[in-house]
Amino acid sequence: MTKQRFGMVLPITLLAYFLILMDNSIIFTSATEIGQSLDFSSSTLSWVSNAYTLTFGGFLLLSSRLSDLLGRKRIFLIGLTIFGLSSLLIG
Numbered sequence: 001m002t003k004q005r006f007g008m009v010l011p012i013t014l015l016a017y018f019l020i021l022m023d024n025s026i027i028f029t030s031a032t033e034i035g036q037s038l039d040f041s042s043s044t045l046s047w048v049s050n051a052y053t054l055t056f057g058g059f060l061l062l063s064s065r066l067s068d069l070l071g072r073k074r075i076f077l078i079g080l081t082i083f084g085l086s087s088l089l090i091g
Contacts, residue, residue, distance in 0.1 A: 016080055020056075023087055027052050 027049055035045040059079075067075040 012080075016076075019080070019083055019087060
C-alpha cells in the first residue's frame with residue numbers, strides 16, 4: 001500500500017508543475033499582444049508579468065499556511081483543482 005501511494009507523488013507533482021509552466025508561457029508569449037491591444041508601454045507591460053508572479057507567490061504563501069492547518073494533501077488537491085479550472089476557463 002505504501003509503495004502504491006508513493007508512486008502517485010511523481011505524476012501529481014509533474015502535472016502541477018506542467019500547469020505552472022503552461023500559465024507562465026502563456027503570460028510571456030502573449031505579452032506583446034497584450035501590450036499592443038491595451039496600448040501599454042514596455043515598463044507598464046512588465047507589470048503584467050509582475051502582477052502574475054506576485055499574485056502566484058501570495059497564494060503560495062497562503063496555501064502553505066492553510067496546509068499546516070488543514071493538511072497538505074487536501075490543500076494541494078483543492079489548489080490544483082482551482083488552478084487547473086481557472087487556467088482552462090481563461091485559456
